[in-house]
Amino acid sequence: MLVTPASTTDRDAARLLLPAAKKRFRWLARVWADGGYTGYLTDWTTQRLGLVLDIVRRSDDVQGFQVLPRRWAVERSFAWLLRSRHLVRDYERRTDTSETVILWSMTMLMSRRLAARHQQRPAPAQAA
Template sequence: MNGRKRHLLTDTLGLLLAVLVTPASTTDRDAARILLSSAKNRFGGLARVWADGGYTGHLTDWAAAQLGIVLDIVRRSDDVSGFQVLPRRWVVERSFAWCLRSRRLVRDYERRTDTSEAVVLWSMTTLMSRRLAARQYLAPAVAA
């Protein structure tokens, strides 16, 4: 396998809901069908998803008809050249950056895609549990 793609589904805070690792030859739209189907089964209240331009095409119609999910595509403005922060899209990019703080995710060391998914899950679970623990210690003490 020459390359892989990591597809993340996060909440609005950037916390991981689902991950799918595919060979690089898999199109984003095909991977999104798998990821959205499994996420809808797991999170029944999933109603709206924001995605980048790689997920355009018939995927928006398919998500609405088959899953009842509104798929909003965040598009770049043609007027601006260079880097620009896209609304909603930066949340997932930030989650990718959080993943890359884990040494095992900087390079793809795993042979199997399910092992690679497990490493992403482990990394984000560690991050989320540290955040929960930090909030517990930052909360003001209640006098009894």
């Protein structure tokens, strides 16, 4: 995860994030991105990192809203995070604090889901 100032473009942030992702996940071979990542980044990613950067584009034939493949998972994750009241508004002045709040919110979300799943399981039968 990488939180940057609002003045940082998506392409510039990707040049910081993608090498770290490739280092951590050596098996990573393909990355999907939206139209904000077009341009020099696709060539840079291939040449420097050996990754294929696929730009998912909206069809020119469709007017209005169109669900883009693979994009819904990212948007859904953002929606889950925004259930955390602290993330609805940007109160933080430092990016490391923002990263911590995001990690805390996702940890709370995952913990609640795991606890709910644990409670739904039937109790194991006990030997008499």
